[in-house]
Amino acid sequence: MSTPKPDRWRALRLTLITLFVALAYVFAYRGSFIASGSPLDPRDLLSPDLWAKGGPLLGDFLTPDLAARDIEPVTLQLPVPVPCGSAENGAPAASGPRLVPSVPCAEPRDKFTVEGFELQPNTELQLRWRLPSGQYFPGQFITTDADGYFSAEFEARPIVATKDGVPGQIEVELQVEVGELKPSQAFFDVLDGVIVTIFMALMATAAAVVVAAPFSFLAAQNVTRRGPVGTAVYYTVRTIFNILRSFEAIVIATLFAFWVDFGPFAGVLALTVVTVASLGKLFSEAIEGIDPGPVEALTATGANRLQVVWFAIVPQIVPNFVSFIIYHWDINVRISTIIGYVGGGGIGYYLAQMINTGQDNKAGTAIWAIVLVVWAMDFISAEVRKRYT
Amino acid sequence: MLEVQNLHKVYPNGTRALTDVSFNVEDGEFLVVIGLSGSGKSTLLRCVNRLIEPTQGKILWDGVDVTAATGAELRGVRRRIGMIFQQFNLVKRSTVMTNVLAGRLGYVGTAGSLVGLWSAEDKAQALRALERVGLAEKANARADALSGGQQQRVAIARALMQNPQLILADEPVASLDPVLSHSILQYLEQLNREEKITVVCSLHFLDLVHRYATRVIALKDGQVVFTGLPQEIDKARFKEIYGEDAIEVKAGLSA
Amino acid sequence: MARLSLASLLLPGLGQYLDGRRARGLGILGVILAMLGLIWWSLIPQHLSLESRPIPLKGDPANLAWLVVPALIWAWNVWDAARPETARGWIPVSLASIMFFVIGWQAAEINPPVLASNVDRVMLIIRPMLEPDFIQARAEEREGWVELLVPCPAEAPMTTAGSDHAIGVALDAPCGSVGDTLTVTATGLTPDVGVELIWQSPIGDFFPLRQADNPTEFRVEKPDAQGNLTTTFVVPNAIPPGIDPTLPQEQRLYIRQSRPLGGWELSTNGRFILQGIYETIALALMATTLGTLGAFPFSFLAARNLMSSNAFTLGVYVVVRTILNIVRSIESLIIAIVFVVIIGLGPFAGMMAVTVHTIAALGKLFSEVIEGIDPGPIEAIRATGANWLQIIRYGVVPQVVPAFTAFTIYRWEINVRASTIIGVVGGGGIGFFLIQWINLSDYRAVSAAFLAILVVVQVMDFVSAKLRERLA
Numbered sequence A: 001m002s003t004p005k006p007d008r009w010r011a012l013r014l015t016l017i018t019l020f021v022a023l024a025y026v027f028a029y030r031g032s033f034i035a036s037g038s039p040l041d042p043r044d045l046l047s048p049d050l051w052a053k054g055g056p057l058l059g060d061f062l063t064p065d066l067a068a069r070d071i072e073p074v075t076l077q078l079p080v081p082v083p084c085g086s087a088e089n090g091a092p093a094a095s096g097p098r099l100v101p102s103v104p105c106a107e108p109r110d111k112f113t114v115e116g117f118e119l120q121p122n123t124e125l126q127l128r129w130r131l132p133s134g135q136y137f138p139g140q141f142i143t144t145d146a147d148g149y150f151s152a153e154f155e156a157r158p159i160v161a162t163k164d165g166v167p168g169q170i171e172v173e174l175q176v177e178v179g180e181l182k183p184s185q186a187f188f189d190v191l192d193g194v195i196v197t198i199f200m201a202l203m204a205t206a207a208a209v210v211v212a213a214p215f216s217f218l219a220a221q222n223v224t225r226r227g228p229v230g231t232a233v234y235y236t237v238r239t240i241f242n243i244l245r246s247f248e249a250i251v252i253a254t255l256f257a258f259w260v261d262f263g264p265f266a267g268v269l270a271l272t273v274v275t276v277a278s279l280g281k282l283f284s285e286a287i288e289g290i291d292p293g294p295v296e297a298l299t300a301t302g303a304n305r306l307q308v309v310w311f312a313i314v315p316q317i318v319p320n321f322v323s324f325i326i327y328h329w330d331i332n333v334r335i336s337t338i339i340g341y342v343g344g345g346g347i348g349y350y351l352a353q354m355i356n357t358g359q360d361n362k363a364g365t366a367i368w369a370i371v372l373v374v375w376a377m378d379f380i381s382a383e384v385r386k387r388y389t
Numbered sequence B: 001m002l003e004v005q006n007l008h009k010v011y012p013n014g015t016r017a018l019t020d021v022s023f024n025v026e027d028g029e030f031l032v033v034i035g036l037s038g039s040g041k042s043t044l045l046r047c048v049n050r051l052i053e054p055t056q057g058k059i060l061w062d063g064v065d066v067t068a069a070t071g072a073e074l075r076g077v078r079r080r081i082g083m084i085f086q087q088f089n090l091v092k093r094s095t096v097m098t099n100v101l102a103g104r105l106g107y108v109g110t111a112g113s114l115v116g117l118w119s120a121e122d123k124a125q126a127l128r129a130l131e132r133v134g135l136a137e138k139a140n141a142r143a144d145a146l147s148g149g150q151q152q153r154v155a156i157a158r159a160l161m162q163n164p165q166l167i168l169a170d171e172p173v174a175s176l177d178p179v180l181s182h183s184i185l186q187y188l189e190q191l192n193r194e195e196k197i198t199v200v201c202s203l204h205f206l207d208l209v210h211r212y213a214t215r216v217i218a219l220k221d222g223q224v225v226f227t228g229l230p231q232e233i234d235k236a237r238f239k240e241i242y243g244e245d246a247i248e249v250k251a252g253l254s255a
Numbered sequence C: 001m002a003r004l005s006l007a008s009l010l011l012p013g014l015g016q017y018l019d020g021r022r023a024r025g026l027g028i029l030g031v032i033l034a035m036l037g038l039i040w041w042s043l044i045p046q047h048l049s050l051e052s053r054p055i056p057l058k059g060d061p062a063n064l065a066w067l068v069v070p071a072l073i074w075a076w077n078v079w080d081a082a083r084p085e086t087a088r089g090w091i092p093v094s095l096a097s098i099m100f101f102v103i104g105w106q107a108a109e110i111n112p113p114v115l116a117s118n119v120d121r122v123m124l125i126i127r128p129m130l131e132p133d134f135i136q137a138r139a140e141e142r143e144g145w146v147e148l149l150v151p152c153p154a155e156a157p158m159t160t161a162g163s164d165h166a167i168g169v170a171l172d173a174p175c176g177s178v179g180d181t182l183t184v185t186a187t188g189l190t191p192d193v194g195v196e197l198i199w200q201s202p203i204g205d206f207f208p209l210r211q212a213d214n215p216t217e218f219r220v221e222k223p224d225a226q227g228n229l230t231t232t233f234v235v236p237n238a239i240p241p242g243i244d245p246t247l248p249q250e251q252r253l254y255i256r257q258s259r260p261l262g263g264w265e266l267s268t269n270g271r272f273i274l275q276g277i278y279e280t281i282a283l284a285l286m287a288t289t290l291g292t293l294g295a296f297p298f299s300f301l302a303a304r305n306l307m308s309s310n311a312f313t314l315g316v317y318v319v320v321r322t323i324l325n326i327v328r329s330i331e332s333l334i335i336a337i338v339f340v341v342i343i344g345l346g347p348f349a350g351m352m353a354v355t356v357h358t359i360a361a362l363g364k365l366f367s368e369v370i371e372g373i374d375p376g377p378i379e380a381i382r383a384t385g386a387n388w389l390q391i392i393r394y395g396v397v398p399q400v401v402p403a404f405t406a407f408t409i410y411r412w413e414i415n416v417r418a419s420t421i422i423g424v425v426g427g428g429g430i431g432f433f434l435i436q437w438i439n440l441s442d443y444r445a446v447s448a449a450f451l452a453i454l455v456v457v458q459v460m461d462f463v464s465a466k467l468r469e470r471l472a
Ligand SMILES: Nc1ncnc2c1ncn2[C@@H]1O[C@H](COP(=O)(O)OP(=O)(O)O)[C@@H](O)[C@H]1O
Pocket: B011, B012, B013, B015, B016, B017, B035, B036, B037, B038, B039, B040, B041, B042, B043, B044
């Protein structure tokens, strides 16, 4: 007995397949590791610089804009007579937001320091002179630190000199939050977007069911594929479903946005088209999977085609259909969160606006709303499907 | 009278299921078709109401050429031929009542039936049919809540709704245990005797054949190998039909 | 009976709940709450901000009339609590459907007549859509030019006649004023192929000359059999506003001819489409691979049966699961927006986004597979004294590989589709070009992109079907 020769063919095939896969990955790597128009060195991915932008962005997303107080401008003032003695010196408050100059009064062209305490932290404010005439003379911009403190050099200009016993005052305008914490504008905008989105999904799913249900029978072998006409219809409907299923809703939405203008309606139409294709396929598979016995039995009673479909097929597929429909409503809510990006309407439109204008807290609100709604839909659809089937 | 003349059936994949089958069934007969599994019994019964298209040959029923009927004419033939299946073929998620009423589909208009409008007459008849098979109290139950024997009785009730002159029964008891087999066949026998409904039934068990058939035909590889009275089938004949290895199985006794 | 009715009268669904029909009770309560919330929402006027679109339905006091529906359902629910056998379920279902669909119709701004009234827009794009811009007839562009001064200067002007590709161009006068009729002669043209006459203004803009009797059409002239062309033209007024029109300026007349070379070649957009497809497939492949590799460890951490041994692992389980669930519910397109901001435009941002979404989605599916495995072998391996990793390797992995493979292939199909659109937000692939062509209204290119997407998705689906067959 000789030992079996190594299977050369197998080895060759294996080598070729390995080579092909390796090549595929080389090309995939070169095709996808491109950012801002130039190849990306994977080592750069480790550099913190690249990800530095991500931190604040993520921070903003994690602190969504949900509630806000009303904002009221409040002016802090303190008389600083120029020259000294021309009017009564101002007395800085002992606590609370306050301005404290290093000198109680000044001579023209004197320089002194102004400190601010307990102002808004990390905010840019403008220091200015309020002239005796009531007009103001702008000074420099200062930024408070984390404790709401700042300290800045300030110059007493001749223009601020006391007039008719009225002294010039140093002042700063604060945006102070007043009143109760209320849902913010972003909260209401996001609520609107979310509700419109849910309804977009609902309307699209309903429209798609109305179209897909009858057509799915045409795409079911066991119902339609009889005779040359039936076979032709079967393949036509099937092919149409297949072609439409190749496109994401957002792609189709671009066309509808052109047709009916930006807005939720364009999104609904696009969603309807892809849902028809997807439901049509699922429905027709459900129909193909039925027990053929009742069909045979009812055909044998002399019932016509329509009656056979209604009495033998429909009762068998209703639970499947209901489950698919709810599942698709769920999916459609997800898709409509992005369809607004090109089609307009719904939460996607708002999100796109916020991201494009760099209002990341508000974008965060929208993202959390999406997460919440998708979760809720997921839960409800799972519960209903569990109960119904 | 049902006349089957030189019937051939070749399936698209080339299987010759029936070859030159000819026989007559007089009105009021209880004809039993026997034969091995795969001998063509189901094919034959389904050719009679054209659930399967015969390749060649002719079937005449009451002088009407069933093989030439089309469309409404064919449905008219079908509605006067009841059919009962081995797997009952009920719509499992529908109620018993709906399943029985479905037997009237060949008689009622499409539109009315699709929205579920049934005449009081039809409903009364359905209840009578259910009473007849002893299931009146199950009318509103879902079909899948019933046992196998009960489901087959619902199927008989459905066939009764057609006011059939002929009932085709394709191994109606093959999925049931022996005691239930007798009860189902007794219903068929009753219909055959009292209502003069012709019955063509395929069966597997020789003792059932002896008990219920008025006449028997046997199929082997799609050809008629025997026509005669049930008493004529003895051990030897049985072996001839079922092959040398076959042993007779009695439905009545647990073999 | 009366007690249940009273309960349901006080709180919808309570009677049903107490009666043991809990799902029904909760359902009734949920539907009524949803309706009241919806009515409240429809009544508050919309505070329009810069970013929000007006919703026509909002703030209309007529919406108050919808209160009838929850009221009727409330009444029905009292009846249902007492006599469930006579209370028909279709009554509240149809009432709720009517309300939700009518409000939905308004909220989604459904307006079918617009489809018909805007049909002219469809007509506008149907022609270009039928001629996808992928390949074009091969042709060679040749041009020649002659320079002249407009208007004629006081002293004798200097004229240069430039030319390339052997088209010689000459004028009968070295200069001319706006409105003068000049004669141009061109030599070395391809016989019988149309020639365009194009004017270049002093600041470099090009204007094709138009036909004198039909100013909406460009001039196209035919050279004679020897490839010579002699024709007249009127000097156009091409001096931009703000420049002294009496000052002589150098302007040019271009003679341009596109000579067919026979055969076909990729058009410019065709090349972009190939590049887009390449990027699409590349990023789908990378994202699926990296996503699967990433999902693998997470799935074990998110599997309850592996993680419930002590409080710490259970904590890890809860955290991982929650994160997976959150990320999974954010579409990859939205994740892509974030990566584009961080990393910059291009396939890498899209690839990262699809990868992250794949990790979350597959992580959940994988963990469910793991939760569904037979605990017997795990117990047996644990009984041998194996540690956690060994249990995974010998007790879990062999059981889950087939399902993992199936889910990965399924995910591959999803990712191919996602990769076709990730470019809409700058994530690379064919979608990047598609959205630009849509914005430019280049519908010939749009149609080519659609076809390309169709082909890619179908081919990739075919590949995965084959793969599935192989592995099954
Ligand atoms: N739809 C079909 N296509 C091809 N061959 C079939 C089909 N139905 C039945 N056959 C074949 O025809 C023969 C007769 O089958 P059938 O009539 O079902 O026999 P029986 O009911 O006696 O068991 C068998 O060989 C079977 O395999």
